[in-house]
C-alpha cells in the first residue's frame with residue numbers, strides 16, 4: 001500500500017527511506033547486539049541515540065540525579081512532538097498518512113496526513129497555551145479512542161506540558177486520585193465514550209472526580225461528541241472545537257532529555273496508583289530502537305496496536321513510536337468482537353494494509369471463542385500482514401498455536417510493563433528472527449540485562465523459577481522515578497536486590513536462555529490485559545459495614561486470563577444474605593474502580609486460612625480456586641480451614 005511516500009510537491013521517495021542523520025550500528029545477529037551492549041552499555045546507548053534528531057545531541061549516556069537514580073542523555077535537548085511530526089514532514093512524509101481513525105462504534109472513518117496532523121497539533125498546542133498550560137504543567141487527558149486524544153498528547157509534548165492520560169474505563173474515584181497526585185492545570189475530556197452499543201457519558205464522571213479531588217484544575221476542555229451533549233460549567237469548561245478553531249499554532253519548544261514527557265498511573269499493590277514518569281530523550285530513542293529491533297518495521301509501513309491510549313501500549317505504540325519512526329498508525333475505536341463481529345481485526349488489516357498487528361492475547365481469545373475455525377479471517381485479504389505481536393499478559397500456548405495455525409504468520413510474544421514502556425524480552429526480528437517457543441517471550445531485548453534471582457539475590461540456575469530482575473541502569477525509556485515519590489520508587493523496585501530493578505514478575509530461563517514469565521509475585525492481577533490491584537479491591541470490600549475481613553485474589557479465566565474473586569468474613573452478629581452482600585460489593589467496586597475490574601463474585605466464608613502470624617494464605621487460596629495441587633503450608637494456623645474453603649469455591 002505505502003511503497004512510496006508522496007512529497008507535498010508531488011515527488012516521491014522510497015517508503016523505507018532512512019533519515020539523513022541516521023548513523024547507528026547495524027548488527028548481523030542477536031548475539032552481536034547483545035555482545036556490543038554487554039561490552040559497554042553506555043557506548044551502546046549513546047550510539048543508539050543517533051537514531052533521532054536532537055536540537056542538541058547528547059555527549060553523555062547515563063548519569064545519576066540528586067536521588068542517585070539513573071538518567072539518560074542528561075545534556076541532550078529535543079522535542080518529542082517535533083520528532084513525531086515536523087521532522088517527519090522535513091523528511092518528505094508530509095503527505096503520507098500518519099494516522100487512520102476507524103470507529104465501528106460510530107461508523108466514522110478519517111485519516112490525517114503528517115502535515116494535517118502537525119497542523120492540528122500545533123493549533124491545539126496554541127489552545128492549551130491560551131488556557132495557561134506551559135512547560136512542566138500537568139494536563140490530565142480522560143478521553144475515549146478518538147484522534148483528539150492523540151492530538152492532545154502531542155500538543156502537550158510540543159509545549160513541554162506533561163500529560164497524564166487516564167483510561168476512560170476508570171470510574172470517577174480513580175480519576176480523582178490521579179488528579180490529586182498529578183495536580184493538573186488543565187483537564188481534557190470528551191462528552192462520552194462508546195462501548196460497543198453503550199454510550200457512556202464522561203462529563204458526569206469528570207465532574208464527580210473534580211468534586212471529589214482536593215486539587216482543582218484551572219480549566220477543562222471538552223470535546224462534544226454528537227452522541228451526547230455535555231453540560232458545561234461556566235468559566236471552567238471550554239468547548240474543544242471552538243478553542244482549537246480560534247487558536248494560533250505554536251512551534252515545538254526545546255526540552256531537556258530528562259524533562260518528563262508524561263506520567264502514566266499504574267496499579268501497584270495498594271489503593272494508591274503509581275505515577276510512572278517517562279522522560280523525553282530516553283523515550284524517543286527507545287521508541288525508535290524498538291520499532292526497528294523489536295518490531296522489524298520499516299518507515300512508511302502501517303503498524304497497528306489494537307489497544308487504548310489509556311494504557312502504556314497506547315502511549316508507546318499507538319501514538320509515539322509509529323510516528324517517531326515514520327510509520328502510519330491506526331486509532332481503532334472498537335473491540336475485537338461485537339463491533340460488529342469477530343472479523344473486525346481482519347477487516348481493519350485489509351482496509352489499511354496493516355503490516356504488523358499488536359494486541360493482547362485476550363483479544364484473540366475473544367475472537368477464537370466466537371470464530372473458532374477463523375472463517376471470518378478467510379473473508380478478508382490480509383496478505384499485507386507480516387507479523388503478529390502479543391503482550392500485556394501471558395500468551396497461553398493454545399492461543400499461540402491457534403493464531404499460528406490460522407494465520408500462518410510469525411506469532412511474537414514479548415514481555416514488558418508500564419514501568420519500562422517497551423519490551424524487556426522479545427524475539428528481535430529487526431536483527432534476527434529467533435526460533436519461538438510457546439509460552440516464552442524469547443530472549444532479553446539487547447539493552448536489557450535480565451537475571452532470575454532467588455530470595456538471597458543469587459542467580460537461579462536454568463529452569464528454576466525466581467524473581468525476574470533487570471540489572472541497573474535500566475535502559476533509556478524506562479521509568480527514572482515515580483512522580484513526586486522517589487521513596488516509593490526505591491522501596492517498590494530498587495530495594496529488594498542491590499543494583500537491580502525488580503519487575504514484580506516471577507519466571508525462569510530455560511537451558512537455551514529463553515525467558516518464561518509465569519505471573520506476578522505480588523497482588524497485581526491482569527484482567528483482559530488490564531492491570532489491576534487486588535489490594536485496592538480488598539480496601540473497597542473491607543470498607544463495607546458487614547465485612548470483618550476479606551481476601552481478593554485472581555482465579556484463571558478462559559477469556560480474560562484472570563478475574564478477581566472475593567472471600568468475605570462477616571462481622572459477628574451482622575446479618576446479610578449472600579446475594580445482597582455480593583451485589584453491594586460488586587456495585588462498590590464498579591463505582592470506585594470501574595466495570596473493567598470485572599469483580600463479579602464475592603462469597604461469604606466462616607474464616608480465612610492464615611499463617612500463625614496472621615497472614616492470609618492467598619497463594620493457597622488461588623491454588624484451591626484454580627483446582628491446582630497445593631501443599632498445606634507448614635506455617636498454617638489451622639489446616640482444617642482449607643477443606644472448608646475448597647467446599648465453597
Ligand code: COA
Nearest residue numbers: 168169195306307313336360362363366392528529595596
Ligand atoms: N470505558 C467504559 N467502560 C469500559 C471501557 C471503557 N473504555 N472498557 C471496558 N469497559 C467496561 C465494559 O463495557 C464492561 O462493562 P460491563 O461489565 O458493564 O459490560 C467492563 O468494562 C468489562 O469490559 P471488558 O474487560 O472489555 O470485557 P468485555 O467482556 O466487554 O470484552 C474483550 C472482552 C476480551 C473483548 C475485551 O476485554 C478486550 O477487547 N480486551 C483487549 C484489552 C486490551 O486491548 N488491553 C490493552 C492491553 S495491551
Ligand code: AMP
Nearest residue numbers: 391392393394414415416417418517531
Ligand atoms: P502493564 O504494566 O499493564 O503493561 O502490565 C505489565 C504486566 O503484565 C507484567 O508485569 C506481566 O505480569 C504482564 N505481562 C505483560 N506482558 C507479558 C507477557 N508477554 N508474558 C507474560 N506476562 C506479561
